[in-house]
Amino acid sequence: MRRIAIRPATVLHPHPVLLIGTFGSDGKPNLMTASWGGICCSDPPCVAVSLREATLTYHNILGAGAFTVGVPSRKHVQVADYVGIVSGRSHDKFPETGLTPCKSEKVNAPLAAELPFSLECRLLQHHKLGLHTMFIGEIVGIQADEEVLGPMGLPDIEKTRAILWGGLGNNHYFAVGEKLSEAFSAGMSLRGNPRT
Amino acid sequence: MRRIAIRPATVLHPHPVLLIGTFGSDGKPNLMTASWGGICCSDPPCVAVSLREATLTYHNILGAGAFTVGVPSRKHVQVADYVGIVSGRSHDKFPETGLTPCKSEKVNAPLAAELPFSLECRLLQHHKLGLHTMFIGEIVGIQADEEVLGPMGLPDIEKTRAILWGGLGNNHYFAVGEKLSEAFSAGMSLRGNPRT
Numbered sequence: 189m190r191r192i193a194i195r196p197a198t199v200l201h202p203h204p205v206l207l208i209g210t211f212g213s214d215g216k217p218n219l220m221t222a223s224w225g226g227i228c229c230s231d232p233p234c235v236a237v238s239l240r241e242a243t244l245t246y247h248n249i250l251g252a253g254a255f256t257v258g259v260p261s262r263k264h265v266q267v268a269d270y271v272g273i274v275s276g277r278s279h280d281k282f283p284e285t286g287l288t289p290c291k292s293e294k295v296n297a298p299l300a301a302e303l304p305f306s307l308e309c310r311l312l313q314h315h316k317l318g319l320h321t322m323f324i325g326e327i328v329g330i331q332a333d334e335e336v337l338g339p340m341g342l343p344d345i346e347k348t349r350a351i352l353w354g355g356l357g358n359n360h361y362f363a364v365g366e367k368l369s370e371a372f373s374a375g376m377s378l379r380g381n382p383r384t
Numbered sequence: 385m386r387r388i389a390i391r392p393a394t395v396l397h398p399h400p401v402l403l404i405g406t407f408g409s410d411g412k413p414n415l416m417t418a419s420w421g422g423i424c425c426s427d428p429p430c431v432a433v434s435l436r437e438a439t440l441t442y443h444n445i446l447g448a449g450a451f452t453v454g455v456p457s458r459k460h461v462q463v464a465d466y467v468g469i470v471s472g473r474s475h476d477k478f479p480e481t482g483l484t485p486c487k488s489e490k491v492n493a494p495l496a497a498e499l500p501f502s503l504e505c506r507l508l509q510h511h512k513l514g515l516h517t518m519f520i521g522e523i524v525g526i527q528a529d530e531e532v533l534g535p536m537g538l539p540d541i542e543k544t545r546a547i548l549w550g551g552l553g554n555n556h557y558f559a560v561g562e563k564l565s566e567a568f569s570a571g572m573s574l575r576g577n578p579r580t
Contacts, residue, residue: 189498191497195537198423200423200503201539228432232514233392317430327394329392330390331390338553343553345553350397360564360565360566361564361567362562365561365562366559367556367557368461369557370555371549371555375469377462
């Protein structure tokens with residue numbers, strides 16, 4: 189390998205594909221795709237999503253104080269891409285994609301009924317970082333397809349068939365691949381490493 | 385499908401596997417694994433990583449005002465797991481794993497020379513959320529193995545062979561799988577959907 193310095197860029201592997209559900213002040217449900225986001229705190233359980241002020245979702249979250257974060261499956265690739273391309277200001281994305289909006293039981297935001305699971309979030313904080321503003325939501329509930337739950341009673345990535353985005357260096361969606369090894373276990377054998 | 389409500393939990397698919405490089409106040413390089421993190425702003429380019437106050441890395445970042453975020457490849461699974469299990473307070477993780485610490489050219493933090501790429505970050509903000517505190521770093525440089533760069537001159541996920549963590553519902557590392565379709569393109573055909 190030859191290690192070189194390259195220009196600063198927003199690359200990280202992998203990026204998630206997150207479908208953010210919100211209501212407008214007129215009650216219209218909207219859905220948009222975001223990849224700048226992820227879990228950010230274990231207790232309380234929180235998720236962060238960064239959005240540009242230009243998006244309708246930005247204003248919907250501030251207005252309602254709530255949002256949902258849906259995780260699409262492999263069969264939703266086309267839909268996930270579409271809701272990231274067009275604006276809810278000029279499109280009615282639920283009927284256009286065939287997804288069914290359901291009101292969250294816990295917060296004032298819609299979720300798409302067909303997704304494997306959706307986090308229901310209450311807005312806790314938001315921080316303007318630059319082009320993007322980060323919204324931090326407490327996860328107060330989860331709606332999940334019973335069929336995607338694993339032995340822990342939680343969504344199991346082998347059942348949700350979640351997708352990921354390759355990012356700026358390879359602008360494609362990818363499937364989750366083969367299972368490699370157990371976490372918090374695979375590294376234990378290094379404890380006996382003669383170099384320690 | 386049958387949609388049910390489950391308890392709030394920190395599940396999202398996929399989670400990245402991030403190796404955070406920091407210097408202690410004594411100059412000792414440390415590396416730890418984090419999965420609560422990701423890109424959070426395009427301009428300036430920023431990455432967020434959430435850490436518990438109990439970790440050495442938490443204090444190292446506050447002390448140095450800098451950190452690196454390294455992305456491991458499939459061949460680093462065991463190492464990535466190990467540095468998330470033991471503390472830098474009682475272990476010297478670079479020699480223990482065989483990784484080589486190099487000082488970042490841009491910030492006061494080390495990176496592991498063998499990783500496909502590492503983001504060099506200057507601490508911009510930090511926010512206590514609860515058990516975790518979120519550190520937001522501006523990406524001021526990237527060190528990359530020339531062999532993992534794609535046509536865009538950026539790390540290409542098909543070359544980095546990055547891994548992901550399945551999360552609380554399936555506690556294993558996974559490979560990136562098959563390429564599905566092009567982003568910002570796959571959904572365009574829905575524009576002509578008769579439901580619109």
